[in-house]
Every structure is written in structure tokens, then in C-alpha cells.
Amino acid sequence: MHEMGIVLHLAKTLDETAEEENLTKIGSVTLQVGEVSGIMTDLFTDCWNYFRGRHKALTECELILETIPAVTYCEGCGKTYPTVPQGRQCPHCGSWETWLKQGNECIIKEIEAE
Amino acid sequence: MKVIQVDRFISDANDKDAAKLREDLKAKGVLFLNLMSSPGSGKTTFLSRTLQDLKDLRLAVMEADIASTVDAERIAALGARSIQVHTGGMCHMDAGMTGAALETLGTDELDVIFLENVGNLICPAEFDTGAHKNVMILSVPEGDDKPLKYPLMFQQSDVLIVSKIDALPYFNFDLDKCRERALRLNPDIRIFPVSAKTGEGMEEWENWLREAREKNTSSVTAAP
Ligand SMILES: Nc1nc2c(ncn2[C@@H]2O[C@H](COP(=O)(O)OP(=O)(O)O)[C@@H](O)[C@H]2O)c(=O)[nH]1
Ligand SMILES: [Mg+2]
Numbered sequence: 111m112h113e114m115g116i117v118l119h120l121a122k123t124l125d126e127t128a129e130e131e132n133l134t135k136i137g138s139v140t141l142q143v144g145e146v147s148g149i150m151t152d153l154f155t156d157c158w159n160y161f162r163g164r165h166k167a168l169t170e171c172e173l174i175l176e177t178i179p180a181v182t183y184c185e186g187c188g189k190t191y192p193t194v195p196q197g198r199q200c201p202h203c204g205s206w207e208t209w210l211k212q213g214n215e216c217i218i219k220e221i222e223a224e
Numbered sequence: 225m226k227v228i229q230v231d232r233f234i235s236d237a238n239d240k241d242a243a244k245l246r247e248d249l250k251a252k253g254v255l256f257l258n259l260m261s262s263p264g265s266g267k268t269t270f271l272s273r274t275l276q277d278l279k280d281l282r283l284a285v286m287e288a289d290i291a292s293t294v295d296a297e298r299i300a301a302l303g304a305r306s307i308q309v310h311t312g313g314m315c316h317m318d319a320g321m322t323g324a325a326l327e328t329l330g331t332d333e334l335d336v337i338f339l340e341n342v343g344n345l346i347c348p349a350e351f352d353t354g355a356h357k358n359v360m361i362l363s364v365p366e367g368d369d370k371p372l373k374y375p376l377m378f379q380q381s382d383v384l385i386v387s388k389i390d391a392l393p394y395f396n397f398d399l400d401k402c403r404e405r406a407l408r409l410n411p412d413i414r415i416f417p418v419s420a421k422t423g424e425g426m427e428e429w430e431n432w433l434r435e436a437r438e439k440n441t442s443s444v445t446a447a448p
């Protein structure tokens with residue numbers, strides 16, 4: 111399953127951060143998830159809750175998810191528009207010369223820890 | 225508790241592992257290729273033909289599959305070193321998984337290692353496996369519109385193999401249109417139309433492979 115693989119990457123970064131910063135406990139992690147990143151947030155939360163119960167440093171770590179809206183830029187007219195539900199064709203001028211400006215990323219923003 | 229800014233892409237951990245694998249393999253003079261496509265586009269058949277054609281190179285194959293071992297058996301039957309990786313339901317390979325598999329496979333006395341990734345045109349493109357080059361296959365029956373539907377796969381690939389060209393007479397597949405769409409997404413992509421069945425076009429691909437392998441080793445000897 112796709113989401114479990116990403117949970118493992120998240121845990122790895124948190125373990126590294128805990129070591130670098132000499133942390134004993136991480137209370138929460140805030141993740142910014144792009145609207146078209148391909149991550150199903152409900153599934154991701156389920157995977158996280160399953161995983162953290164088995165990883166002693168992260169048992170109490172709550173997951174806080176924020177959405178980054180997907181925005182597409184149009185080469186044709188220079189305007190931007192919301193990618194969902196419009197897709198690749200620009201609603202302003204009809205051009206297909208468009209590219210995703212933001213919304214496929216997944217960023218670990220901050221943690222609460224001691 | 226205090227708040228600590230992390231500001232890292234979630235993919236950073238994987239990218240770091242991948243970069244390390246890529247470096248280690250290069251130092252050993254081994255070229256590592258990641259082969260991606262939809263299920264049934266002809267990855268295993270294409271690899272089998274390549275293995276049979278390039279008897280002078282020491283080739284190995286890592287087969288990634290959700291559960292079965294049929295592909296690894298097909299490769300092993302040809303006498304090549306191979307390993308089956310079961311992804312345990314996961315739809316893509318990442319650098320941690322390829323790293324573990326490479327350890328079991330062993331990387332000594334090899335020239336090229338192929339990874340046959342999980343059949344899927346979407347998420348394998350998002351995860352760096354540590355390969356030096358990404359190779360994707362699009363087969364003629366799948367249609368020439370796939371660059372429009374799966375742009376990331378075409379953007380991440382160094383090579384596009386258009387496979388099953390022996391079937392061109394039976395499908396509405398416009399090779400020029402496909403080429404144009406792929407190049408628009410990725411102007412550097414190398415495109416090789418082939419048939420693993422008749423052998424047509426295989427030589428051009430194999431020449432590319434030999435060259436990529438030589439480049440991968442020669443820059444090692446050039447390094448301090
Ligand atoms: N006509 C034709 N069929 C092919 C060719 N390459 C593969 N096939 C067939 O396509 C099917 C799937 O091939 P396989 O190599 O297992 O695909 P994979 O799932 O991507 O590994 C098999 O029935 C192959 O015989 C080709 O070049 N021409
Ligand atoms: Mg196969």
C-alpha cells in the first residue's frame with residue numbers, strides 16, 4: 111500500500127531529527143500535503159496510527175495534516191487557476207500549455223517535542 | 225514542549241538513501257537501471273531478450289512484485305543472477321527496499337543490474353530507487369495518449385521504450401504523435417521503438433545500454 115511506504119519515510123526523518131536535536135519525546139508532527147500529491151489523507155492517518163503504536167519513540171506523536179491547494183500556471187495567458195477540478199486545460203484561455211505550480215508536494219513542517 | 229521547524233520534504237529521507245546507493249554502485253562500476261511500465265507492457269520479455277543478446281556483459285535482474293515469483297523464475301531460467309523482491313502489497317519500490325535487495329543479490333562481478341519495478345505508471349515515478357537511469361516501457365496496445373495521462377512517468381524517464389511494435393498494424397497507435405508528446409514533456413528523453421518478439425529495434429537500445437555502462441565506469445576512473 112502506497113501510504114505505508116510514506117509513513118516509513120516520515121518516521122525515518124523524525125528519528126533523525128530526534129537524534130540531531132536530542133529529543134526524548136515527539137508530541138505531534140505537522141505535515142503539509144498537496145491536494146494532488148496522490149496521498150489519501152484518511153488512509154495515511156490510519157497507517158500512521160497503526161505504525162506509531164509499534165514504534166516506541168513515536169507512540170504519542172499525533173499527526174496534524176494541512177492541505178496545500180493545487181494551483182496550475184498557464185503559459186498561454188500567464189494566469190493561474192485551481193487544478194482541481196479544472197485539470198490541464200486553462201479555464202481562462204483554453205490553452206493546454208500549463209504546468210502544476212504547487213500541490214504535489216508533501217512537507218514535514220514542524221514538530222512539537224521535548 | 226517546544227515547536228521545532230523541520231521544513232523538509234517527506235521524500236528527503238528516501239532521496240538521501242538513493243543518492244548513497246547510486247554513488248556506491250558507480251564506484252564499483254555497476255550500472256543500475258530502473259525499468260517501469262504498466263503490468264503486461266512487456267518488461268520481463270524485453271529484459272529476457274536483452275539478457276540473451278548481451279552475453280558478453282554480466283547482467284543481473286531484481287524482480288519486484290507484490291507477491292508472485294513467476295518473473296524471477298523466467299529470468300533465472302536464462303541463467304542470469306536474479307532476485308525476487310516481494311513488496312508486501314506496496315505499489316512502488318523505494319531506495320530502502322532496493323538497497324536491501326542489492327545486499328542479498330550481491331553487486332560484485334556485475335556490469336549492469338536491472339530493477340523490474342512494480343507494474344504501475346503512477347507512483348514508481350515518485351520514488352528514487354537509486355538507479356542511474358530510469359527506463360520506461362509503453363507498449364503499442366496501451367495507446368499513444370499515455371504521455372498526456374501520466375506526465376510524471378515520462379518526465380522522470382531517461383529512456384522510453386515503445387514496445388510490441390510488431391503489433392502496430394493492429395492498433396491505432398501513432399508513433400510520431402507519441403514521440404512528439406513524450407518529447408514535449410521531456411526534451412532529453414531517448415526513444416527506442418522495439419519488438420522483443422521479432423528483435424526489431426533491440427540493437428539501438430542495446431547500443432545505448434553499452435554506452436551508458438561505459439560512461440558510468442569511465443567517469444569513475446576519471447574521478448580523483
Ligand atoms: N506481440 C508482442 N507481444 C509481446 C512483446 N513483448 C511482450 N509481449 C507479450 O506481452 C505479454 C506480457 O509480457 P510481460 O513481459 O510478462 O510483461 P510485464 O508484465 O511488463 O513483465 C506476454 O504475453 C508477452 O508474450 C512483443 O514485443 N510483441
Ligand atoms: Mg513482469
Ligand SMILES: [Zn+2]
Pocket residue numbers: 111112314315316347348
Ligand atoms: Zn505507490
Ligand SMILES: [Zn+2]
Pocket residue numbers: 184185186187188189200201202203204205
Ligand atoms: Zn490560459
